[in-house]
Amino acid sequence: MELQFCGAAKTVTGSCHYLDTDKHKILIDCGMFQGLDRNKNFGSFPFNPTDIEYVFLTHAHIDHCGRLPVLIKNGFRGKIISTRATRDLVRILLKDSAKIQKEDLRRCLGQKRSNCEREALYTEEEVDDTMQYFVTYPYGDSVKLEDGLEFRMRDAGHILGSAIFELWLVNGSDRLRKVVFSGDLGQPGQRIIKDPDMIREADYVVIESTYGNRLHKSKDETMLEFMTVIKRALEENGNVLIPSFAVERSQEILYELNLFVENKLIEGLNVYFDSPLAQKATEIFTRYAELYDEDARRLIETGDNIFEFEGLEYVADFSDSRRLSARKGIMIIAGSGMCTGGRIVYHLQNNITDPRNHLVFAGYQVHGTLGRKIIDGAKSVRIRGQEYDVGIQTHTLGGLSAHSDKNDLEYWLRGFGHSPRKVFVVHGDEEVIDFFSDHIERNLEIEAYAPELNEIVELD
Numbered sequence: 195m196e197l198q199f200c201g202a203a204k205t206v207t208g209s210c211h212y213l214d215t216d217k218h219k220i221l222i223d224c225g226m227f228q229g230l231d232r233n234k235n236f237g238s239f240p241f242n243p244t245d246i247e248y249v250f251l252t253h254a255h256i257d258h259c260g261r262l263p264v265l266i267k268n269g270f271r272g273k274i275i276s277t278r279a280t281r282d283l284v285r286i287l288l289k290d291s292a293k294i295q296k297e298d299l300r301r302c303l304g305q306k307r308s309n310c311e312r313e314a315l316y317t318e319e320e321v322d323d324t325m326q327y328f329v330t331y332p333y334g335d336s337v338k339l340e341d342g343l344e345f346r347m348r349d350a351g352h353i354l355g356s357a358i359f360e361l362w363l364v365n366g367s368d369r370l371r372k373v374v375f376s377g378d379l380g381q382p383g384q385r386i387i388k389d390p391d392m393i394r395e396a397d398y399v400v401i402e403s404t405y406g407n408r409l410h411k412s413k414d415e416t417m418l419e420f421m422t423v424i425k426r427a428l429e430e431n432g433n434v435l436i437p438s439f440a441v442e443r444s445q446e447i448l449y450e451l452n453l454f455v456e457n458k459l460i461e462g463l464n465v466y467f468d469s470p471l472a473q474k475a476t477e478i479f480t481r482y483a484e485l486y487d488e489d490a491r492r493l494i495e496t497g498d499n500i501f502e503f504e505g506l507e508y509v510a511d512f513s514d515s516r517r518l519s520a521r522k523g524i525m526i527i528a529g530s531g532m533c534t535g536g537r538i539v540y541h542l543q544n545n546i547t548d549p550r551n552h553l554v555f556a557g558y559q560v561h562g563t564l565g566r567k568i569i570d571g572a573k574s575v576r577i578r579g580q581e582y583d584v585g586i587q588t589h590t591l592g593g594l595s596a597h598s599d600k601n602d603l604e605y606w607l608r609g610f611g612h613s614p615r616k617v618f619v620v621h622g623d624e625e626v627i628d629f630f631s632d633h634i635e636r637n638l639e640i641e642a643y644a645p646e647l648n649e650i651v652e653l654d
């Protein structure tokens with residue numbers, strides 16, 4: 195049985211793992227490369243898409259599902275397996291991605307640049323085509339798909355619908371092996387959704403490591419910091435901008451703000467939720483209350499709408515979004531989460547030079563993105579062809595992260611009753627992956643390995 199790491203190997207994006215059991219050929223995720231690795235999206239897959247029988251999809255983030263339409267364009271005719279919530283979120287995220295690609299292509303052609311074929315991977319129609327390959331299952335069901343191929347999804351606690359995959363596979367020598375793919379693992383205590391499920395046993399584990407070298411601040415400390423930023427902005431009549439991922443991050447921020455307002459910790463704050471995509475995602479969230487954690491469900495039972503509070507306004511039209519540029523002392527939540535496009539870019543142009551304003555990052559920023567440049571302390575940045583001094587005060591709220599930190603990842607790995615034979619560390623920047631693999635070997639005494647991109651390993 196062979197496992198090939200076709201993405202997220204010594205990098206964060208492009209998750210895609212190819213498993214050839216000798217009897218079956220499957221993929222775990224088929225994600226898009228982002229930031230500096232973006233050009234890799236245009237290379238061909240290191241396997242034949244027509245051979246693939248199943249794609250096990252861990253969750254709806256674009257770095258995990260973003261190349262599914264490309265897979266189908268290249269001949270895949272199997273089944274894509276996920277939770278129902280994942281499927282619903284994938285539909286809106288891929289459509290949005292296709293729309294952005296179309297706009298980028300149009301801009302490229304308009305500027306008569308060469309290489310414009312590198313701007314669009316697929317169209318909205320091709321996304322519609324992709325959706326018909328989905329087959330959904332609930333968490334916790336053991337499903338036998340074929341002889342020698344069984345799976346079960348468990349809650350990964352990362353975003354709504356996110357799954358850890360447990361796979362039971364029979365290899366070429368007729369031996370049963372269990373391989374676990376963590377997908378992205380959430381931060382225990384994360385708002386709205388449940389904590390990651392613990393898995394008790396496996397022969398091999400493939401684990402993410404986005405924050406494998408650091409510890410998040412506590413939730414309480416983070417909320418205090420968040421509140422302080424908001425209060426200071428209100429006092430100084432500055433704005434608070436939050437570049438936000440449409441799924442999970444946006445809803446969790448609304449959840450926190452709802453608590454601030456309902457408990458009268460903050461008064462007089464006007465919040466503009468300026469992301470049509472995140473609004474669609476929020477609608478999907480409301481359909482899956484059964485996946486919420488106890489706290490969120492209890493709030494709903496008391497009659498509180500966790501995504502609504504006084505002072506919150508959902509902005510639909512682009513013209514209304516533009517009008518916000520004249521306002522002061524407000525909060526704007528807008529996409530994209532890494533400031534690579536979307537309405538946040540416009541708001542940054544209007545707010546980035548003024549030191550009374552605050553920019554709050556609540557999610558991971560990939561190398562090569564505008565968000566990453568600002569976090570890394572750039573004094574000036576180029577936005578849509580124009581240079582801007584970075585005067586805005588920047589904050590990173592790690593405690594709002596949707597990823598496990600070093601201790602959480604270690605805790606999750608310790609949950610495996612008898613140690614796995616080997617752990618493969620993926621989905622992290624190279625220095626983080628190297629650190630975390632070392633850390634596992636030294637502290638957990640499990641063999642850990644950090645594969646290179648497209649490397650093939652034998653699982654015997």
Ligand SMILES: [Zn+2]
Nearest residue numbers: 253255352378
């Ligand atoms: Zn993710």
Ligand SMILES: [Zn+2]
Nearest residue numbers: 255257258378
């Ligand atoms: Zn990811």
